[in-house]
């Protein structure tokens with residue numbers, strides 16, 4: 001017979017290949033199998049069968065042994081070499097029902113055998129059973145392969161272990177995780193034990209013991225691989241269901257990448273990138289733990305709040321890179337300072353004392369277990385001395401001093417926030433007294449902070465109860481002495497205390513956030529007043545309103561101003577904002593953006609208290625400004641003070657060069673006026689003409705020039 005002879009069965013689900021040199025037997029067999037529903041392909045010897053097999057899909061082979069050209073044994077051996085022949089079920093038909101022939105058939109790769117003469121009624125069932133078994137093997141093989149791949153992808157391997165015999169059977173992925181070659185179960189166990197980091201060994205033994213007691217356990221340990229690298233491994237262990245207490249099973253998973261990512265996230269979340277020190281969040285965790293411990297042990301804690309005195313100036317003049325370098329140097333000096341007698345640790349575990357960078361140029365130190373406050377002073381003095389040593393920054397010798405405020409638990413507070421707040425208040429006391437020093441939070445500050453709290457709550461009520469009013473101080477043309485504008489200044493008419501100075505409550509409003517609604521009220525009231533004067537026939541005059549730091553950085557400010565302008569109908573070019581030099585220079589880039597937006601809306605912009613901060617001329621040149629206001633402190637001692645004369649003259653010249661109007665504030669005497677006039681100062685504001693007054697008194701000033 002030549003070519004492929006196919007006999008189609010009626011269901012055609014499975015194809016059986018019949019290989020026999022006896023043509024009659026072949027035909028009978030084909031017919032019988034066809035009747036059972038199989039499609040049949042026939043071949044007359046092994047060689048022909050191999051050729052047929054290569055071209056037509058077959059599910060099972062029935063093969064005679066003794067055949068010309070190629071016998072059944074050789075066919076089996078050759079078939080197993082083909083990729084799709086490796087797992088093909090082959091039933092050998094042997095006439096010799098002896099063990100030797102059967103063994104030889106199995107040796108050559110046969111799946112099963114049947115004896116000749118063939119039992120025809122049974123053969124269909126035999127084939128069906130073999131096909132079913134083959135299908136099950138195929139599925140199991142595929143599942144095992146997919147599982148193995150899944151384990152590889154998940155870096156997860158499984159194991160089973162008899163803790164008595166010390167035999168540990170593991171999956172391919174487990175070998176891969178530990179980077180060891182396939183080996184015997186006993187050897188693998190030894191390798192595993194050897195790889196576990198000594199610090200993790202006790203936890204590993206405990207996890208095994210726990211699993212033996214039928215409590216599933218999970219641990220993470222570090223394994224050192226044969227190539228010396230360390231990997232983080234997670235192990236889950238359980239007792240084999242219905243097994244003995246020594247029979248365990250579980251998984252190993254390589255979690256190194258996850259652990260690394262977690263460490264990176266932790267670093268970003270808890271540490272400062274410039275200095276590597278703990279940040280505010282971690283410091284608070286440290287402090288919280290230390291507070292709990294101090295509460296239990298009845299000990300004291302010192303919280304030091306440290307602020308560098310001249311950082312901003314250095315940052316602005318030498319650049320941010322140098323600023324970062326400076327912070328890193330400060331951080332390492334601080335670490336050395338507390339290492340003298342105290343241990344500075346960077347992490348929570350085992351931490352006692354701690355150092356952190358809160359942001360900007362602010363650092364905090366926590367000293368625990370304080371027996372004597374003298375010790376805190378010693379550390380603080382050491383810090384001051386160390387930080388004031390010169391630092392070389394991009395070729396410049398820089399000297400930085402610092403101000404330190406200290407609060408003590410439990411004396412000055414029981415909670416994180418109050419301790420930090422009080423240390424901060426003490427630090428401000430140092431700044432106030434001239435910087436470069438240490439101050440401990442004390443009764444006076446406590447009283448001040450209580451007063452502040454009281455003021456804050458009264459301020460809330462004041463806003464609600466309409467206790468605020470505006471006074472107006474005229475700005476007068478230095479030559480004509482005509483009123484060209486007013487500055488609106490808030491006043492608080494307290495029901496019991498009478499008039500409270502804005503100098504006392506504006507800082508509290510700033511800290512509490514109340515400045516935002518209060519500031520809006522001021523802008524609106526000032527605009528309403530200006531519009532009322534304009535509608536009553538006044539010439540165009542300006543109305544200046546002070547913007548505090550918080551107001552200036554409030555994202556909703558411009559929206560609110562636009563609404564006020566629309567509601568009151570005031571001409572936007574008559575509204576002037578006075579912003580202090582220090583607020584503008586705090587974040588010059590942002591200031592530039594906000595000022596430009598204000599300018600686009602038509603408002604006038606004025607730099608208040610000019611000369612008291614330190615302006616970057618580069619920014620000043622580009623800010624869209626209209627007015628420079630010379631601070632009162634320079635005008636006060638004119639004409640006696642030579643330096644003030646020099647400064648005032650210089651500011652006026654600068655304003656002229658920048659094509660800005662210049663206003664002198666705090667003018668109280670005719671000598672001051674004469675001097676300012678001689679320098680061509682444009683406008684005068686001060687008690688010489690009028691203090692801030694209520695609107696009823698301010699209004700008539702518009703129509704009648706002043707005289708001196």
Ligand SMILES: Nc1nc2c(ncn2[C@@H]2O[C@H](COP(=O)(O)O[C@H]3[C@@H](O)[C@H](n4cnc5c(=O)[nH]c(N)nc54)O[C@@H]3COP(=O)(O)O)[C@@H](O)[C@H]2O)c(=O)[nH]1
Pocket residue numbers: 473487488489490501502503506519522546547548578608609632665666667668685686687688691692
């Ligand atoms: N953000 C806001 N700040 C405001 C507002 N209203 C006032 N303030 C700020 O409070 C500080 C104190 O203000 P005040 O007590 O009103 O003092 C002003 C003038 O009364 C005072 N002044 C004016 N001329 C003279 C003078 O000849 N002699 C003298 N001794 N004092 C004088 O100067 C203050 C105005 O300063 P300035 O704003 O720099 O022009 C003060 O910082 C106010 O800015 C507010 O609504 N919002």
